Amino acid sequence: MNTLEARQVEKAFGRTHALRGLSAKIEPGEIVAITGPSGSGKSTLLHCLSGIMRPETGEVHYAGERIDTLDEAARTKLRREHFGIVFQFGRLVPELTAVENVALPLLFDGHGREEATTVARAWLEEAGAADVADARPAELSGGQLQRVAVARALITSPKVIFADEPTGALDSVAGERVLSLLLGAARVNSATVVIVTHDNRVAAYADREIVLRDGVTAGEVMA
């Protein structure tokens, strides 16, 4: 099974300890919110779980395999094949149009340009962003950027979707639309969702909350 687990993970940036022996387990298909005040280690945990970053000590496991010991290339491959990631400000490639951004993961996977573009347009349609398919990121509103970023994260039907403050830059109603889109698609694919958020109203969409304080879990709140 595609269980995701951090075991006694520690990570420091200089003298600042972001994670101090943190353990957390996320079951397949779960929607989990990681919450906590600024500097509590939320984003660092997401980066360690998704293989973007390697912890100094401790272990990270995915689907029965230890992933923190994999080299950069193997972790990139894992992310491309199994994970979808949405960041706060979309992090789209500014030189590419929305549809080109969404098609990127498929192009990396070796699909042809025409096929990738067709699938990307369908995802933009699904995300309610078909009308901005040929616009560049600088021409998009915050809500549109996030819809495009969600389409890009979902295009490979990932097993796990990581979202770091996906609605942080949006107003309530626009944020709700982005979340509905993300969680709706995840439920259809039985994907696991890990959302880092400081917004309690976003956390209320999750089945479970992992509360972080000073780099360790302060508690877990089950649905």
Next chain:
Amino acid sequence: MSIGHILLGLLTERPKHGYELKREHDERLPGAKPLAYGQVYATLQRLQRDGKVAISGTAQESGPERTVYEITGEGTADVHRWLAEIEQPAPFISSPLFARVVLALVAEGSADGYLLRQRSAHLERMRELTARKSSAGASVGELLAADYALHHLDADLRWMETARQRIDELTREIRA
């Protein structure tokens, strides 16, 4: 809450009978306490006495014959006067949550455990409201009521986190 103004507001649409007013109140303000029929009837009598509503006839659907009320010119002016006013923001909010945090500090020396348990209860309620809001067929009234409750619970949670940080900070200062 001014029930008289709410009933007058509902009557601006068209004449209605008492049972209809009660049903519409409960449906359109889903977060509010449902009105008792006696309360509707007593309020309508008062409004009639004050010249803000008048009897326009009777209606009979399946049950008994019901008196239908219409709003008068004076009633209409009263609703608009009421809508032009504002609700006074509460100058100081006393909350049972606040009392528990203070007493947990007094009696147990720490509010951390309480704050975490309360967070869990608040978030559970927020989950229920979010699920209700996300379900197909939620009415505008239900959406607005759920949003209102969610924002208030969120404000409690943010206050609770601030309280925890303040207590931490003060404890550190005292120990230093």
